[in-house]
Every structure is written in structure tokens, then in C-alpha cells.
Amino acid sequence: MDGAGPTLAFWALSAVTLVxxxxxxxxxxxxxxxxFLILSFVGIAGFFLLLSAEFLAMAQVVIYVGAIAVLVLxxxxxxxxxxxxxxxTRFIAPALLLSVALAAVFIFVIHDTxxxxxxxxxxxxxxxxxxxxxxxxxxxxxxASVLLTAALVGAxxxxxxxxxxxxxxxx
Amino acid sequence: MKQPFLVSDKxxxxxxxxxxxxxxxxxxxxxxPGEAAYILSPLLGFVFVFLLFVLPTxxxxxxxxxxxxxxxxxxxxxxxxxxxxxxxxxxxxAAKLLTKEAxxxxxxxxxxxxxxxxxxxxxxxxxWAVIPFGPEMIIADIPNxxxxxLAVSSVPTLVIFMGGWSHNNKYSLFGAIRIxxxxxxxxxxxxxxxxGVVVMTGSLSLNGIVxxxxxxxxxxxxxxxLAFAIFFICVSAELNRTPVDIAEAESELGSGYLTEYSGxxxxxFYGMDIAYALAASALGATxxxxxxxxxxxxxxxxxxxxxxxxxxxxxFLFIWTRGTLPRLRIDQLMAFCWxxxxxxALFNLFIVATERVIWTDGLDGxxxxxxxxxxxxxxxxxxxxxxxxxxxxxxPENQTTKxxxxxxxxxxxxxxxxxxxxx
Numbered sequence: 001m002d003g004a005g006p007t008l009a010f011w012a013l014s015a016v017t018l019v020x021x022x023x024x025x026x027x028x029x030x031x032x033x034x035x036f037l038i039l040s041f042v043g044i045a046g047f048f049l050l051l052s053a054e055f056l057a058m059a060q061v062v063i064y065v066g067a068i069a070v071l072v073l074x075x076x077x078x079x080x081x082x083x084x085x086x087x088x089t090r091f092i093a094p095a096l097l098l099s100v101a102l103a104a105v106f107i108f109v110i111h112d113t114x115x116x117x118x119x120x121x122x123x124x125x126x127x128x129x130x131x132x133x134x135x136x137x138x139x140x141x142x143x144a145s146v147l148l149t150a151a152l153v154g155a156x157x158x159x160x161x162x163x164x165x166x167x168x169x170x171x
Numbered sequence: 172m173k174q175p176f177l178v179s180d181k182x183x184x185x186x187x188x189x190x191x192x193x194x195x196x197x198x199x200x201x202x203x204p205g206e207a208a209y210i211l212s213p214l215l216g217f218v219f220v221f222l223l224f225v226l227p228t229x230x231x232x233x234x235x236x237x238x239x240x241x242x243x244x245x246x247x248x249x250x251x252x253x254x255x256x257x258x259x260x261x262x263x264x265a266a267k268l269l270t271k272e273a274x275x276x277x278x279x280x281x282x283x284x285x286x287x288x289x290x291x292x293x294x295x296x297x298x299w300a301v302i303p304f305g306p307e308m309i310i311a312d313i314p315n316x317x318x319x320x321l322a323v324s325s326v327p328t329l330v331i332f333m334g335g336w337s338h339n340n341k342y343s344l345f346g347a348i349r350i351x352x353x354x355x356x357x358x359x360x361x362x363x364x365x366x367g368v369v370v371m372t373g374s375l376s377l378n379g380i381v382x383x384x385x386x387x388x389x390x391x392x393x394x395x396x397l398a399f400a401i402f403f404i405c406v407s408a409e410l411n412r413t414p415v416d417i418a419e420a421e422s423e424l425g426s427g428y429l430t431e432y433s434g435x436x437x438x439x440f441y442g443m444d445i446a447y448a449l450a451a452s453a454l455g456a457t458x459x460x461x462x463x464x465x466x467x468x469x470x471x472x473x474x475x476x477x478x479x480x481x482x483x484x485x486x487f488l489f490i491w492t493r494g495t496l497p498r499l500r501i502d503q504l505m506a507f508c509w510x511x512x513x514x515x516a517l518f519n520l521f522i523v524a525t526e527r528v529i530w531t532d533g534l535d536g537x538x539x540x541x542x543x544x545x546x547x548x549x550x551x552x553x554x555x556x557x558x559x560x561x562x563x564x565x566x567p568e569n570q571t572t573k574x575x576x577x578x579x580x581x582x583x584x585x586x587x588x589x590x591x592x593x594x
Contacts (some may be wrong), residue, residue, distance in 0.1 A: 054315060058321075058322040061325070065354065066322065073351060
């Protein structure tokens with residue numbers, strides 16, 4: 001990063017992302033929380049752009065803004081207790097504990113890792129990403145695919161009604 | 172490396188738009204202190220895109236052309252009172268919309284309701300940054316411009332949802348949920364169809380795809396007709412245009428997510444719907460109809476003329492389907508997407524990948540084989556479309572003949588019972 005432009009962009013993006021992430025926690029309206037979440041996804045896409053990983057930035061927008069956020073919206077709208085909004089729950093203490101533990105892990109790892117810095121443009125082209133994913137890292141890639149498929153099948157099995165199961169003779 | 176703005180000394184040959192903007196930014200960088208260029212570049216891009224493409228072509232020609240042509244298709248005149256042949260109608264419309272009372276429901280979420288039309292305009296301007304109007308005539312020639320286009324064009328779905336939800340009106344919410352469901356569903360075959368194109372051309376850049384079509388003297392619509400059909404249907408579904416505009420279906424939902432919008436907020440949604448249709452036509456013309464290339468003729472005629480001609484020809488296809496086809500139901504649309512388009516897109520991807528492997532590994536990328544592939548693919552498309560429809564239980568010969576008005580009979584002809592039970 002050189003010059004004031006990227007620095008300025010970095011701080012602006014940080015502000016947007018952090019404020020949006022805070023908004024997710026603070027806002028009482030669940031739909032507002034989802035929209036804040038989407039804004040923070042967009043901010044993270046901006047960070048990828050700053051790191052000259054254009055493809056990752058676009059993938060971030062396609063996957064997180066275009067698909068996952070939409071599914072979250074659906075999940076929120078189909079939740080029966082959505083009218084209760086972001087109120088107090090009895091899970092507030094375990095949630096706080098979990099988030100503090102998670103933040104501690106992240107801060108520890110970020111602080112403890114010796115980060116490699118590259119001076120020249122990293123050239124993360126789609127070709128190199130594709131060869132890496134289907135060459136050296138093909139096993140983790142396939143395991144992730146199988147995991148997602150299993151999650152998909154599991155979700156479908158969980159939401160099937162007893163009548164539907166009886167129809168298929170599975171029950 | 173200073174290059175001239177004009178490729179030749181002809182005044183109309185402004186091919187090098189990116190050079191022009193680069194030159195302006197360089198001058199600004201030299202003249203103004205600090206980082207003014209960083210702030211100026213998005214503004215410059217916005218002004219270029221909005222003034223050059225969005226305002227004249229989309230908000231003016233698009234609105235007028237669509238109303239005129241649909242009017243003619245439905246045996247009406249269309250707008251013909253304001254100015255000669257109604258050419259001033261878009262201006263009159265805009266003036267009317269601006270002076271209209273902007274109503275806001277009492278229990279609406281006002282922030283989101285006011286934000287949605289503004290956010291809706293942004294992607295419509297942003298997608299034009301990567302559309303090639305000529306070999307050098309792109310505002311931002313990035314290597315993954317197809318992915319950029321898909322990323323940016325996935326935002327409007329979300330914005331429409333925001334608009335529909337914020338009204339606190341159940342019809343708006345229905346429309347919003349429908350557009351989200353449809354956007355998610357139709358994105359899958361759309362991306363699968365475009366993936367076939369990417370596999371064949373080996374390029375994620377829109378300009379690279381056009382160069383490929385130029386080098387092999389073939390348009391991808393001939394090489395991948397199935398991908399084109401899927402692309403066209405999915406794009407009209409995502410754009411929410413009439414054969415599939417169930418999100419604003421005025422016969423069922425008022426006008427869906429637009430029910431509570433009035434004045435210029437509604438106007439922005441209306442205008443930008445046409446803007447998105449034109450942007451999608453630009454994408455379709457670039458990917459499937461050779462973009463700025465025209466079999467070598469683009470060396471003699473400005474290439475942007477070909478591109479704009481193709482763009483409007485493609486847009487005419489959209490208007491045509493809008494003016495002639497009746498609206499489908501939501502369950503029909505969902506079933507059509509997941510049971511018909513998605514398997515066909517998978518078949519298409521399989522066929523294209525096979526051809527690509529045979530072509531590069533077995534045939535050394537010989538140019539002439541592209542035409543053989545094209546012939547094979549056209550045949551495969553017809554076979555696949557027919558057999559998959561029959562596999563899903565569609566039997567046109569069993570359907571009862573529709574009653575129709577016949578000139579010779581001078582009126583109504585009753586239904587003749589055809590063979591079989593019907594559907």
C-alpha cells in the first residue's frame with residue numbers, strides 16, 4: 001500500500017465495515033441487522049479489492065451479498081418468532097462468552113503468526129486459483145463439497161413433514 | 172505511453188474511451204495536490220456512464236421505444252400526443268413524476284423505503300463499466316469482467332427486497348419474497364449457461380469473449396444455442412419482465428414491491444428496470460452475438476455502431492416477449508427453473524466441456540472444427556429440449572385444440588375433442 005489513496009480507502013472501508021458489524025449487534029429490528037450484515041460483507045469485498053484480489057472481491061459479492069444474504073433474509077422471514085425482533089434472550093450470557101473466546105482466539109492467532117509480505121503484485125489470477133483448487137488442494141476442496149452436500153441433504157431431511165415421509169415410504 | 176484519443180483521424184472514431192479517462196486523470200494528478208484523482212475517478216466514471224449511456228439510451232430511448240413498440244404489438248398507437256410522434260413523452264413523464272405527491276405509509280420503514288430507489292440506480296450504472304463498445308472502448312478493462320457483471324447484477328434483487336419489505340404492506344412483501352425466490356433460483360441455470368461459454372472461450376473477460384468470436388468467425392449463439400435460450404429466459408426472469416414479472420404481477424398483487432411507491436421513487440424503479448434490461452441486452456449481445464465484431468467489417472466501420480445495433484436488436488427481443496406472452500404463475504416458474512432449465516444447463520455444460528477437451532487435446536484447436544461443433548450443438552439442443560420436455564410429461568399432441576376466432580367461419584369455433592384425455 002502506497003500513497004494516501006489506498007490508506008484513505010482502507011480507513012474508510014474499516015469504518016464502514018466496523019460500523020455495519022456494530023449495527024448488526026445493536027439494531028433491534030432483525031431485518032435491519034441483516035441489511036447491516038450485508039453492508040459489512042460489501043466492506044470486506046472492498047478490502048479484497050485493496051489487496052488486489054479482484055476475483056475474491058467479486059466472489060465475495062456474488063456469494064455473500066447475492067446468495068447467502070438472500071438466504072438469511074429468507075430464514076429471518078420464515079422464522080415464526082421474527083416479530084419478537086432482536087430482544088433479550090436467555091442465551092445472552094453464553095453468546096457473550098463464546099464471542100469473547102472467539103475474539104481471543106482470533107487476536108492471539110493474528111498476533112502470533114509471522115505474516116509473509118510480498119512486495120510485488122501477487123497476481124492471483126483465476127487460472128492460478130483454479131489450478132490450485134483442482135491440483136494441490138483438490139482433497140480439501142472435495143471434502144468441503146461433500147460436507148456442503150451432506151448439510152443440504154440434512155436440512156431437507158430435517159424440514160420434511162411426517163406426511164411427506166409417509167408418502168415416500170421412508171418413515 | 173501517450174496514445175491518441177482517436178484511432179484514426181476521423182472525428183467519429185472515438186474508440187479509446189479508457190485512454191481519454193486515463194488522460195484526464197493523469198492531468199488531474201499533475202495539476203491538483205494530493206489524492207484528488209482517487210476521488211475524481213469514480214465521479215468521472217459515473218458522469219461518463221450516466222451521461223453517455225444511461226440517460227440518453229435508457230431513460231429516453233428505452234422508455235419511449237418500449238412503450239411505442241408494445242403499443243404497436245398490442246394494436247394501439249402508444250404515446251403519440253406529446254411532440255411529433257410522441258417523442259417528448261419521456262420528458263413529460265419525468266416532469267409529471269417529479270411534481271407528483273410522494274406518499275409514504277405511516278408505518279413504513281422510512282429510511283429503507285427512501286434508500287431503496289437510490290441503491291437501485293447504482294448497479295445499473297456500475298455494470299456499464301465493463302461492457303466493451305469496441306476493442307479499446309471500455310471504461311474498465313478488467314480480466315474478470317463477466318464475474319464483475321454477475322456480482323453487480325445480483326445486488327438489485329436485494330434492493331427490491333428492501334423496497335418491498337419497507338412498506339409494511341402485505342402485497343409488497345409478497346412481491347419482495349417472490350423476487351428473492353426467483354432471483355436465487357434463476358441465478359443457478361444462468362451461471363451454468365454462462366459457464367459453458369467460459370469453458371468454450373477460455374476467458375472470463377467480456378472483451379476476451381468478443382475477441383474469441385472474432386478470431387473464430389462465429390457467434391456463440393450458433394455454437395451454444397441452448398446456453399443462449401437458457402440465458403435469455405433466466406435474464407428475463409431476473410429482470411422481472413412481463414412474461415415472468417410475478418413480483419409485480421398487477422393482476423395478483425397490486426403492483427408487488429412497487430405498490431406503495433409514488434412519484435420519482437417509483438419513476439427510478441421504472442426507469443432503472445429498463446436500464447437493467449438494456450444492460451442485460453448489452454451482455455447478451457456481447458457474449459452471444461459477437462459484441463463489437465462483425466466478421467472483419469469492424470475495421471471499416473466504427474465498431475460501436477455494430478455493438479449498439481446488436482444491443483437494440485437484443486432489446487427488441489425482450490420487448491417482443493414482453494408484448495406477446497402471457498404471465499406465468501409462480502409455481503410454474505419455479506418448476507420450470509428447477510426441473511427444466513437447470514438439468515438442461517447441466518447437460519449443456521457437460522457437452523461443452525467434452526467438446527472443449529476433444530478440441531484442445533485431440534484436434535490441436537483446429538479452427539474448422541468449431542463449425543462442426545456448432546452444427547452438433549444445434550442438433551443436440553433440439554433433441555434435448557424436445558426429449559426433456561417429453562420426459563417431464565409434456566405431450567403437445569394430447570392437448571385440446573384451443574378455441575379461436577376464424578375469419579372464414581365468422582366467429583367462434585367450439586373446441587373439437589382431440590384424441591386422449593388432455594392433460
